Amino acid sequence: MPELPEVETIRRDLIRDVKGKKVKDVEILNPRVIKEPSPSEFKRRIKGSSFRDFLRRAKVLAIKLSSGDYLVVHLRMTGQLVYSAKKEEKARVIFDLSGGKYLSFNDQRLFAELRLVRDWQKMKFVKGLGPEPLEKSFTAGKFGDILKNKKTKIKPLLMDQTFIAGIGNLYAQEALFQAGISPGRAANKLNDAEVKKLYTAIQKVLHDAIRYHGSSVDEYVNGRGEKGEYHLRLKVYGREGKPCSRCKSKIKKVSMGGRGTCFCPKCQK
Numbered sequence: 001m002p003e004l005p006e007v008e009t010i011r012r013d014l015i016r017d018v019k020g021k022k023v024k025d026v027e028i029l030n031p032r033v034i035k036e037p038s039p040s041e042f043k044r045r046i047k048g049s050s051f052r053d054f055l056r057r058a059k060v061l062a063i064k065l066s067s068g069d070y071l072v073v074h075l076r077m078t079g080q081l082v083y084s085a086k087k088e089e090k091a092r093v094i095f096d097l098s099g100g101k102y103l104s105f106n107d108q109r110l111f112a113e114l115r116l117v118r119d120w121q122k123m124k125f126v127k128g129l130g131p132e133p134l135e136k137s138f139t140a141g142k143f144g145d146i147l148k149n150k151k152t153k154i155k156p157l158l159m160d161q162t163f164i165a166g167i168g169n170l171y172a173q174e175a176l177f178q179a180g181i182s183p184g185r186a187a188n189k190l191n192d193a194e195v196k197k198l199y200t201a202i203q204k205v206l207h208d209a210i211r212y213h214g215s216s217v218d219e220y221v222n223g224r225g226e227k228g229e230y231h232l233r234l235k236v237y238g239r240e241g242k243p244c245s246r247c248k249s250k251i252k253k254v255s256m257g258g259r260g261t262c263f264c265p266k267c268q269k
């Protein structure tokens, strides 16, 4: 499932490739992905407007249109946004752009969602999101403050979007490995040094993943339809039974909050 680095990669690709382009037509091949408004209104309001800007909050992309509307894209499990010279075979919605190319919204499993709204900041789920981990205002001190009152296990807490925005199952596991912290530790029991280590690990893992254009562990591709490269650098995610890159112990997998969680029992305390 695309997390912050994947959505950020797509955002940067689209800024480079399609910012300023006009939507000549909207082809709706499966209306199920359009959650609001009606498919016909969706098409009518987008057609003729152009892409002004591409914004991101957590794992969600918001495309600002010249009409003043925002096209809000939630990729969920298998969603893709691909700019190319041909219409994608798996496309559910295709935006025909000025210049003769297409922006295809693909989604194999039909969990992804498109919404056209006037003010995306007012959307209920956006208002409920926690801080963005890569913003300057999110300091190690702030991170420590919000951890202090949380008695829950650290790993599911990192994935809680109301706590911090944008981290999911993959990057939570990687950040905890980098920090040397066991995923089952109680959040409020981390000492100051561990909080600092985890904060630094989150920053590093997310920045590195953006630098390598995200992790293509499932359907994810960037805004040009290419795979990312960060999955080649994963230390624990999906590596159950394989040797730890640091100590050669076997990576262990447990279920935590219903999600598979890999870690090194020796390196992570």
Ligand SMILES: [Zn+2]
Pocket: 244, 245, 246, 247, 248, 249, 264, 265, 266, 267, 268
């Ligand atoms: Zn290890």
